[in-house]
Amino acid sequence: MRKMMGLMLCVVAGALLLAGCAAKPTNLVLMHDKGGNPNYVPFFEDLGKQAKAAIGVGFTQSPYPTTDVFQAAVRAALPTSKAPDLFTWWSTYRMKDLIDNGLVADLTDLWNKHKAEYPQGLRDAFTFNGKVYGMADVVEYWGVWYNKDVFAKYNLKVPTTWDEFLKVCDTLKKNKITPMLESVQQRWPTFILFEEMVARQDPKLYVDLCEGRAKYSDPRVKKAFSVWADMIAKGYFTDPSTDLFADGPRLFNAGKVAMIPCGSWYLSVLTGGGVAIDKADIFVMPPVNASAGKVVIMEASPIVVSAKAPNLAAAKKVVDWWMGPEGNAAFAKMLNQYPANAKSDSSFLPASKVNFAKTINDGYQVLNRYWEATPTAICEKAVDKFAEFILKPSSVDTVLADLDKIADDYWATAKK
């Protein structure tokens, strides 16, 4: 009898344990740095609910308001059992050291499953040693946002050559409108004009520079900086203390600044800042050197799965859904951004972005953004050097020499 009672108690305890396990919900966590400005918190919240409804697994989020604190938090968490299941990150060199240290889950099987839905070039941006890491949620391209009302008022047309571009700037300047926004605030925006100037001088030089095959003191780089310095001297840019996010939309809306070079995602920043969606349009900056050809800068932002994700299988299930046409479109639609999945619905995109995509598809060479295309150790210091140049264009020789030293120091010890 006593044995029977013991057995029954064991069965009941086992059943309760199993029930407890079954009832425990899978709580996936997505860490991201879009908790400040821009603020993606409501979008990720919505997407988590949509994923839950579609596949039975959702996610909650852990947002960070600034990029540097976010990066530090992710890097600290990744080697531990508290690693986030999912986190936003950047492609190419920004991913490399995480992958080298085995902190990111291999998603090759999911990329193979969705092979027909993604262009090979995009897959390549996330491929290291034959394995694919991270999924592309959106892909954006960098151009020049312009105020259509201002252009119409002064009878300006979208420039297709560098001379036309300078003429537009000149006309705006003569009419007391600052042609373009340039900023040293928040550090990183200083690379925007750098990459535009160098890539439009010589795209191969840009790639070689990013990957350590060319020197910053190369005469062609110096030429690109001299074009940039000339534009600064002519007063084609705002004061560099102008903030891209806090000041940009207001100045643009008031017609005080006519053009803002930035990613195509900046449309949501403009509209969030009160700019009517049909007031803004975007074009690709024309080549400074005609032989540079049609070049556009790409920014592919991935969602990455931690190798030590507490719920790895569930995280991959969410990624599988997010990579698919339905999930990819759901997120892109909320942000008015380009879905990375070629088979996703993109009919929601505003006319400006539809036309921009058509332009890019017309034989443009796609280059990776400087932030991801060059090693992080170089980029983080280089953005400060670009700021020094923007504020003191006469310091160009010192700046280029310093950039060479930063790059040389890195490449001398880097595992290529």
Next chain:
Amino acid sequence: MSYVFILPAFALVVALLVLPMMQNVYYSFFKWDGISPPLFNGLKNYLAMFTDPVIAGSMLNTVIWVVFTLVFPALGGLVVAVFVTGLRGENFFKSVFFIPLTISFVATGIIWTYMLGRELGVLNGVLALLGIPLKPSYLTSVPLNTFSMIFAWTWQQLGTNMVMFLMGLGTIPRDPIEACIIDGANKWQTFVHVKFPMLAPITTVVITMAMVNSFKVFDIIYVMTRGGPYSSSETLAISMFRETFTLFHMGYGAAISVVLSLIVILISAAYIRRMTKRDMLYY
């Protein structure tokens, strides 16, 4: 029995301060990116600080912060406390100077970033209204950016020091002041020869806190300029953060924090020791 009562606080301090500090000192002797295995490199992190031009600039900015923090918020707090005492509407003026203290450093930084914006900032807007043809870039011109942030810091910190000095003034006994007045001393002489010397204990606290706070100033700079442009407004605390959490030079960042802590501890200890000896004269 006393040990039992101090044990919880002692355990928390050891767990949350002493042990992390020891770990920080340990990592300052390593080259480490935070994810790869750390590599021992002896004193190289400490030696590198002597040849790093950014650290030299940070050190200079830190000294500027310390000096001007003593001049403006500390001395300003004393001046306001002295002049506001006995004034008609004393409580109103005290409240006005005290209100910024209730705002966090981050909020203060954001408010002043908007105030000091070149294109859309309030300050330049006022200059334009007054017809003054000046449009300074308060946050990107060097060294104006550092002084602009010290100004914002003063706005926030003045109230703390005012309150401390008001407390000090309230504890001065009436007898020596009345004796001074009977002897024919005017207000200035009474202040210089009686009140100010008797404020020495509170002055020690205010100056020590001002020095420590300015050595470790971080929040307001991080919000307003992030130490930029091109590290021109970095202090040692910002350099430590940038090296550790932006460049992931964990060992180098740890070394900077060790040096910063040593400077703060040594200067504060020396100052407190000297002042407490002097203060004994008045009691």
